[in-house]
Amino acid sequence: MSNRTVVGFSGNITRPSKTRGFVDHVVKSIAARSALSANVFDIEDLGPSLATARWQRDLDSDAADILRAIVDADVLVVGSPTYKGSYTGLFKHFFDLIDPAALRGKPVVLTATGGGDRHSLIVEHQLRPLFGFFEAFVLPTAIYASDRDFIDGTLSSEAIQARTAQAVEEAALLLGARSATAAIAAE
Numbered sequence: 001m002s003n004r005t006v007v008g009f010s011g012n013i014t015r016p017s018k019t020r021g022f023v024d025h026v027v028k029s030i031a032a033r034s035a036l037s038a039n040v041f042d043i044e045d046l047g048p049s050l051a052t053a054r055w056q057r058d059l060d061s062d063a064a065d066i067l068r069a070i071v072d073a074d075v076l077v078v079g080s081p082t083y084k085g086s087y088t089g090l091f092k093h094f095f096d097l098i099d100p101a102a103l104r105g106k107p108v109v110l111t112a113t114g115g116g117d118r119h120s121l122i123v124e125h126q127l128r129p130l131f132g133f134f135e136a137f138v139l140p141t142a143i144y145a146s147d148r149d150f151i152d153g154t155l156s157s158e159a160i161q162a163r164t165a166q167a168v169e170e171a172a173l174l175l176g177a178r179s180a181t182a183a184i185a186a187e
């Protein structure tokens, strides 16, 4: 098993969750393509200390371990259900606890789900600026899926599958370039 990781984080606040399922699908696709270890978390995994935390040090040890896994990931896949045209409040609150420099240069794949297509630009107008703030290496292909792209909670849309494949290839390209750069630096 590789010690390089792809970690997913989903901002869903209820389960079962289409968003968590979709993030899981993207994470597993990246893990298979680039031979990475995979892990996925959501707001419920963080537990009760998230909502009351004002600073990172207020998180309990389980939540702190998840935050560490996200900060240490070689690739991060984030997703949120669309709530009132944006990501969920607790998704933003979690990232508010992360040091501004902690995600600098990290490859990040943006995803979101929503009830319809009206707010499909959440990935460009809400999520991309947030990870731009962190100076993350946000991949060009961001993926939005609406309710009609799922059957019984499972992704059914060929168009979304194709966009996922595009994001997976972008992640592989970036990881390959970084490995090559590291190998040259080690010579």
Ligand SMILES: Cc1cc2nc3c(=O)[nH]c(=O)nc-3n(C[C@H](O)[C@H](O)[C@H](O)COP(=O)(O)O)c2cc1C
Residues within 6 Å of the ligand: 012, 013, 014, 016, 017, 018, 019, 020, 081, 082, 083, 084, 085, 086, 113, 114, 115, 116, 117, 118, 119, 146, 147
């Ligand atoms: C409080 C609330 C607000 C929502 N606001 C929007 C919205 O503004 N735009 C939209 O397309 N869908 C909206 N939805 C629908 C959800 O984004 C959609 O059903 C999503 O896929 C649910 O993901 P989940 O299964 O991971 O919770 C909203 C749902 C809830 C509960």
